Amino acid sequence: MKNFSNYDCYDRKEGLAFESKCVHGALGCEPLTGSVSFPIFQSATFRHKGLGESTGFDYARLQNPTRQELERTMAILECGTEGFAFSSGQAANMAVFSLLKPGDQVILSDDIYGGTYRLGADTFHTYGITFTYVDMTDTQNIKDAITEHTKMLFVETPTNPMMKVINIREVVAIAKEINAITVVDNTFLTPYFQKPLTLGADIVVHSGTKFLSGHNDTLAGLVVTNRDDLAEQLRLEIKTHGSCLGPQDCWLLIRGIKTLALRMKQHNANGIKVAEWLRTQKKVKNVNYIGFPDHPGYEVNRSQATGSGSMISFNVDSFETVKKILSGVDLVIFAESLGGTETLITYPRTQTHESIPEEIRQKIGITDTLLRLSVGIEDADDIIRDLDRALNA
Numbered sequence: 001m002k003n004f005s006n007y008d009c010y011d012r013k014e015g016l017a018f019e020s021k022c023v024h025g026a027l028g029c030e031p032l033t034g035s036v037s038f039p040i041f042q043s044a045t046f047r048h049k050g051l052g053e054s055t056g057f058d059y060a061r062l063q064n065p066t067r068q069e070l071e072r073t074m075a076i077l078e079c080g081t082e083g084f085a086f087s088s089g090q091a092a093n094m095a096v097f098s099l100l101k102p103g104d105q106v107i108l109s110d111d112i113y114g115g116t117y118r119l120g121a122d123t124f125h126t127y128g129i130t131f132t133y134v135d136m137t138d139t140q141n142i143k144d145a146i147t148e149h150t151k152m153l154f155v156e157t158p159t160n161p162m163m164k165v166i167n168i169r170e171v172v173a174i175a176k177e178i179n180a181i182t183v184v185d186n187t188f189l190t191p192y193f194q195k196p197l198t199l200g201a202d203i204v205v206h207s208g209t210k211f212l213s214g215h216n217d218t219l220a221g222l223v224v225t226n227r228d229d230l231a232e233q234l235r236l237e238i239k240t241h242g243s244c245l246g247p248q249d250c251w252l253l254i255r256g257i258k259t260l261a262l263r264m265k266q267h268n269a270n271g272i273k274v275a276e277w278l279r280t281q282k283k284v285k286n287v288n289y290i291g292f293p294d295h296p297g298y299e300v301n302r303s304q305a306t307g308s309g310s311m312i313s314f315n316v317d318s319f320e321t322v323k324k325i326l327s328g329v330d331l332v333i334f335a336e337s338l339g340g341t342e343t344l345i346t347y348p349r350t351q352t353h354e355s356i357p358e359e360i361r362q363k364i365g366i367t368d369t370l371l372r373l374s375v376g377i378e379d380a381d382d383i384i385r386d387l388d389r390a391l392n393a
């Protein structure tokens with residue numbers, strides 16, 4: 001590892017394992033003082049020595065050293081060239097959809113985070129951009145939806161909340177044929193398990209609120225690309241919209257990412273145990289978990305990711321059982337989010353996916369008996385004991 005003394009050059013840590021890249025970031029230590037914990041640069045503006053002279057930092061909406069360290073770290077982890085840190089996952093998606101122009105069409109998976117759906121249906125739709133939702137597990141559906149205006153294919157894999165797996169390589173191949181951009185929301189698996197840019201995608205987007213920060217304590221969004229033209233547009237957007245992440249939250253992300261690999265291993269191990277246990281329960285009708293060898297997307301996931309994560313959705317026998325579980329859990333927390341150290345249980349119908357029209361929810365399977373679990377890193381047996389008590393007591 002080189003010992004840099006300024007901000008211009010940083011180490012991409014080529015040759016190091018993912019775990020080491022997470023810990024050591026881009027610069028790692030702050031170059032001027034040697035501070036091992038990268039400092040929070042709580043400054044809105046930066047002093048100029050003279051006209052036309054700059055330290056490389058001018059005004060914090062354009063760039064801030066703490067944000068730069070986070071953005072470079074994410075670019076390294078996602079195997080991209082440039083990263084951008086936003087105030088939330090929604091702000092990150094907002095920037096991605098802002099790459100489109102009136103008249104353009106974007107094709108998305110029908111099973112998608114409710115906020116992403118709302119961005120299309122309520123915001124960008126009014127600017128003349130068409131959002132077409134299809135079941136992307138069958139790529140023929142994408143081909144059938146393509147028009148001369150298709151400019152972007154937007155993928156979540158696994159999907160939220162039904163845990164369907166979409167073949168990133170196949171989507172990329174379709175996009176390349178029509179010169180469209182492929183965007184992958186990598187929130188559920190993170191670059192620890194899946195690196196969409198290495199599979200040909202153009203942009204990766206994250207709700208950094210989830211596994212990346214990992215402690216249910218901050219909102220953040222991340223975008224990474226390996227295309228200079230897109231990076232230039234995204235840079236202009238973050239500068240213009242002012243939707244950048246503040247330095248304190250950037251620091252929380254930098255710190256969270258240091259343990260990303262460790263946490264993801266534990267999330268994955270716990271996810272498998274809890275999903276298997278759920279399957280044995282009489283009141284549980286079906287369990288959607290991409291780590292099950294009989295999951296329809298298991299082989300595709302294995303071909304493009306190295307793990308299955310800890311997101312599970314499942315149906316119980318009645319709405320009464322839903323209410324019983326949600327009021328009965330204790331260690332497991334009934335709250336709306338995912339990817340943190342604590343196990344969270346969510347009711348998609350009225351929480352994460354409330355914005356999706358009822359007829360679409362029914363079609364996808366977001367019914368009144370569906371629950372979503374984000375399995376945390378507690379002891380798996382404690383999680384199971386708590387669920388067992390809430391479900392069966």
Ligand SMILES: Cc1ncc(COP(=O)(O)O)c(C=O)c1O
Nearest residue numbers: 088089090113160187207209220
């Ligand atoms: C897959 C996915 N993408 C994007 C978002 C939006 O992120 P945020 O809540 O950080 O704005 C979420 C939020 O739950 C999500 O689950």
